[in-house]
Amino acid sequence: MALKLLILHADDLFRRHLSERMRRENYLVFDASPADPVSEVLGRSNFDVVLLGVPGQHRDSLALLKTIKEVRPFTEVILLTALEEHSLYRSIQAMQMGAFDDLLVPLDVHALHGRIREAYQRKKERVKAMRATLRQRRAVRAAENPPVRKSAKKNPAES
Numbered sequence: 001m002a003l004k005l006l007i008l009h010a011d012d013l014f015r016r017h018l019s020e021r022m023r024r025e026n027y028l029v030f031d032a033s034p035a036d037p038v039s040e041v042l043g044r045s046n047f048d049v050v051l052l053g054v055p056g057q058h059r060d061s062l063a064l065l066k067t068i069k070e071v072r073p074f075t076e077v078i079l080l081t082a083l084e085e086h087s088l089y090r091s092i093q094a095m096q097m098g099a100f101d102d103l104l105v106p107l108d109v110h111a112l113h114g115r116i117r118e119a120y121q122r123k124k125e126r127v128k129a130m131r132a133t134l135r136q137r138r139a140v141r142a143a144e145n146p147p148v149r150k151s152a153k154k155n156p157a158e159s
Helices: 012-024 038-043 058-071 088-096 109-144
Strands: 004-009 028-032 049-053 076-082 101-105
Touching (some): 004 012, 012 028, 028 038, 049 058, 049 109, 076 088, 088 101
Parallel strands (some): 004 028, 004 049, 049 076, 076 101
């Protein structure tokens, strides 16, 4: 199954160009504007990775990141930040909120492709760990509360 990639970027031309490039890399690509209702966009599919860029509006990027993580906690988010807008403080802030990475635009497409694959791998590992934890919890609960078995009662008249 193909990796599901959502490109949320304010620049229409950039978003369309990047979408086409990522489709050539065999990703299942969806794209939307950050102005679209993000919860609705995220409801369309369980995306593996989101590329998020809101040039000139870092607070909006962080708000969108927060919404993405609330709606789809296992979806990995890679921020796309213009070189002239980059700030180490903002990048750290985004990472603390759950972003996988903050890449500078203009992009090295090969590096982006590598980071997308790494983000996807991290998502798979996190989902696998969560499932293992849930199985373990179910096993502990089952051991603590064994099922009650009903014994066959004899009819006193038969004795």
